Amino acid sequence: MFNSQAPAPGDLPSSKQLVKSTVIAAAAAAVILVTVVLPSEYGIDPTGTGSMLGLTEMGEIKTQLAEEAEADLKKTQEMQVPAATGATTQQGSGLMDRLIHEFGVRAAFAQEMRQDEMSVALKPGEATEIKLTMTKGAKATYEWIAEGGVVNFDMHADGNSGETTSYEKGRAKPSGSGELEAAFDGKHGWFWRNRTDADVTIKLKTSGAYSDIKKVM
Structure with a gap:
C-alpha cells in the first residue's frame, strides 16, 4: 500500500488563477455561443460572423422546417377523430370504409397529372417557399431559374x-x-433566399402527379 504525498502549497493554483481560468472559459463559451451555436441552430446572428461562415442560412432553414413540421403535426392532430366504440360488425365496416377512402384518395392523387408555372420576385435578403402536395412515390419534374442573379436553395419535404x-x-x-419523387405523403418543394445585392425573380415550372401547388411564404 502506498501513501501519496500531498502537493506543496506552492504547487496549487491560487484563488486568483482559478478565477481567471473560469472567466476565460466563460468568455470562450460565450463567443462560441454567439458566433456559432445561435446562427447555425436558430438563425440568430448578432455579430454577422454567422453570415460570413454560412451558418446563419443553415439556422434559418432549420427554424423554418421545425415551424412547418410543428404546424403540420397540429393540423394532423386536429383532423384526427376518436374511433367510436360499437359492435364488432360496425368496427369492421368503419375500418373497411377508411381503407377504401384512403386508397381511393391515394389512387386519385397518383393519377392526377398537372402542369403549373409560378413567379416570385425577391429583393436582397428576402426568401420564399413553394410546396407541392404529393403522396408517397408520386413524381414531378421541375425547372426553376433565378432571373437577375443567383440564390441559395433547399429542396425539402414535410410529412x-x-x-x-x-x-x-x-x-x-x-x-x-430534375425529377422530385415524394419520400412520404406531405408537402414537397423549395426554399429560396436572395443573398445578392440585386432583385431576383424566381420562375418555377412543374409537371407531374401532385394535387396542389402553393406559395407558403
Whole structure:
C-alpha cells in the first residue's frame, strides 16, 4: 500500500488563477455561443460572423422546417377523430370504409397529372417557399431559374405525420431542374433566399402527379 504525498502549497493554483481560468472559459463559451451555436441552430446572428461562415442560412432553414413540421403535426392532430366504440360488425365496416377512402384518395392523387408555372420576385435578403402536395412515390419534374442573379436553395419535404427530409441544397445557384419523387405523403418543394445585392425573380415550372401547388411564404 502506498501513501501519496500531498502537493506543496506552492504547487496549487491560487484563488486568483482559478478565477481567471473560469472567466476565460466563460468568455470562450460565450463567443462560441454567439458566433456559432445561435446562427447555425436558430438563425440568430448578432455579430454577422454567422453570415460570413454560412451558418446563419443553415439556422434559418432549420427554424423554418421545425415551424412547418410543428404546424403540420397540429393540423394532423386536429383532423384526427376518436374511433367510436360499437359492435364488432360496425368496427369492421368503419375500418373497411377508411381503407377504401384512403386508397381511393391515394389512387386519385397518383393519377392526377398537372402542369403549373409560378413567379416570385425577391429583393436582397428576402426568401420564399413553394410546396407541392404529393403522396408517397408520386413524381414531378421541375425547372426553376433565378432571373437577375443567383440564390441559395433547399429542396425539402414535410410529412403529414411529422417526417422531414432534405433532397438537395445549393448556394449561389442560377437555376435547377430534375425529377422530385415524394419520400412520404406531405408537402414537397423549395426554399429560396436572395443573398445578392440585386432583385431576383424566381420562375418555377412543374409537371407531374401532385394535387396542389402553393406559395407558403
